[in-house]
Amino acid sequence: MNWLLVVAGAMVGAPLRYLTDRAVRSRTDSALPWGTFAVNVAGSLILGLLTGAVAAGAADSHLQLLLGTGLCGALTTYSTFSYETLRLAEDGARAQAAGYAAASVAVALGAAFAGVAAAHAVWG
Numbered sequence: 001m002n003w004l005l006v007v008a009g010a011m012v013g014a015p016l017r018y019l020t021d022r023a024v025r026s027r028t029d030s031a032l033p034w035g036t037f038a039v040n041v042a043g044s045l046i047l048g049l050l051t052g053a054v055a056a057g058a059a060d061s062h063l064q065l066l067l068g069t070g071l072c073g074a075l076t077t078y079s080t081f082s083y084e085t086l087r088l089a090e091d092g093a094r095a096q097a098a099g100y101a102a103a104s105v106a107v108a109l110g111a112a113f114a115g116v117a118a119a120h121a122v123w124g
Contacts, residue, residue: 002065009070017075031093032100033084036077037107043076044108048115051080053115056123 009016020042021035041090050068053059088097 002062005065006070006073009066009068009072011070012072013071013074016071017077031088031091032096033080033088036080036084037100037104040076040078040081041111042107043072045111045115046075047072048112048117049119050115051112052116052119053123056119058119058123065106070078 017039019041021033022040022076024035047068050059050064054061054064082102085097085101085104088094088100
């Protein structure tokens with residue numbers, strides 16, 4: 001029955017990704033895909049917090065399935081990140097594509113590390 005937790009989390013994560021992307025796009029005038037950037041960074045932070053909480057014993061494996069695998073798995077998107085980066089390069093914005101790719105990976109990893117650190121600070 002663990003798969004039901006994953007499905008429940010994904011049922012929230014996928015629409016949240018879509019709505020967040022739409023909201024960010026409606027507020028920016030940039031060719032850069034800031035909506036995808038936002039959900040990937042937010043999902044990385046959430047997953048970092050959750051991982052740290054599980055490691056500290058403050059969260060259990062059921063919450064990890066619900067939020068980590070389900071919610072974050074559906075919220076974040078490596079395929080869309082890859083596609084949008086490729087489209088930037090194909091549209092002649094190669095430097096922007098490279099910068100966007102580097103910043104996306106660096107900031108998302110930083111968010112994950114910050115989430116783990118925050119969880120350790122709270123639940124030690």
